[in-house]
Amino acid sequence: MNTSVNAKTEYANISNNPSIAYRSIGQGYPIILANRFRGNLDTWDPAFLDALAKTNRVITYDYVGTGLSKGTQSDSNLKMATEIKELAEALGIKKFAIGGWSYGGMIAQMALTEFPEMISHGIMIGTRLPGPDVAPPQKVFFERALKAVNDLDDETVLFFNPEYPASVKAAKESHDRIAARKSDNDVAMTEAQWNNLLTSRDYVEDKHGTYKKLQETKIPVLGLLGENDISFAAEDWFTAKGKFPTVSMMYFAQTGHGPQHQFPELSAKYINEFIQH
Template sequence: MKTAILATLLAFAATPTLAWAGAVDAPTRFVEAEGRRLAYRAVGTGRPLILALRFRGTLDSWDPAFIDALAKDFRVITFEYSGIGRSTGARAGTMEAMVDDVRDLADGLKIDRFVLGGWSMGGAVVQEAATRMPDRVSHLVVIAAGPPGQAFWVPEKAFLDAASKPVNDLADEEVLFFRPSSEVSRAAAKASWDRIHARTGDLSPPVIPAAFADQAKAVADFRADTHGVSQFLFTTRMPILVVAGDRDVCCRVEDWFALSGRLATTRLLVMPQAGHGPQHQYPEEVAAQIAVFAKP
């Protein structure tokens, strides 16, 4: 009997940690809304945190380590825009349509009030959504995205070249979301890539190139600031956290510096030796900062 118990304990101790098993195994579910199905996944049991995707992203674009670290404090809900991945309906090619996706997802899940976050293009989407739904968003998290209006820094050619490829490999993602010049960042890119690709089933199809132009138009609409997002940022009482890499080749953190003194409630967190995916390079640390920021 003692031998059997000892063997069991040794086997348990030898089992690798499942720090991100929740996100890897989370099933894809669907919400019926306005004649379409929105694909989503949920991990955790805390307050709802809805996360909006980057340009050409799917449910499988999030680093499981980041999602599971957030899930210690939130019910983390990731989703795909209309017509993207496994979501049906007409492709969401405008900011208004993407905001509708956020609202309809929350309605379908019967979530009245939530923390809202978005990465890259998703960071633009959630700024628009918070402007339109200020009574429903308790805290806003903007990851690797700039403010509305004309950017002082434009995306670098290397980023645009990689972003326009039909399929990206690890080398592309080092350029897109990390800092290739940094050994620390390259190692983080490989670790994140491995975690993301640990999920082998229930995957979403990649975003087709025809959708790239639609999403680019939506980002241009945000840049034009046709919906009063800047005024919202200058006057809101909603707590806002911007998470940025110190060397983002797409959305430079310097664009936020230019608004210093005018932003009513915005906090800025800059991660070192990081690019356009700081939450994938520092998943646990960024998640912990978000949990402190959004503490009720």
């Protein structure tokens, strides 16, 4: 059975012929997922991807110039969003749902607003809106996220909610599921590569009018938000109440930055039902 733990890493050629690494599981309507800060093909929770793949074709990928993808790393968020469009074209996909977690949610929002003719639904997980932060990242986020290597304790703080024993337990379970892949593994981002991500400012400075385009879009958007997201607080979305007519939000209590890793099957259920309507 083709699952996220044993899915083969494949490669697609996009503009200027770099080789972009991706994995594809499941059959059905396509979902392309853009990853978190420092994330790669191996950092998605297999339980979440496999649950999504019960009714969809789920595609994960490495940003150009990172992980197993070749080429020169993009120097803007718009170029990173364009990678999604070009990957879909390379795979012969004309219409798809775009999803993004954390940093990937920023890229997904830009893809949705810049290439709306290709996108049917948006799924934004633990991410922020364009422009200034209403609630900037907590100090502990930078203390943990910028460490050379992250261990389980870091993951618990970064993506879960250590205030609650159930969330701590879920962090260990998610960690073990991710570690189950033993072959055809990805390569971690280098410090230079993830620092390059921090220099891309066109989304956070809203240089392309993404905020206004989100207000005007007809594409339905689902947000999955954690109670104590130390990176991108849920309040960022709550203060925009009424400004984004197509946005629906699911708020997960006793969670952090990665609700889809704490509640993989439930998160996938919400997403699958959202895409079907």
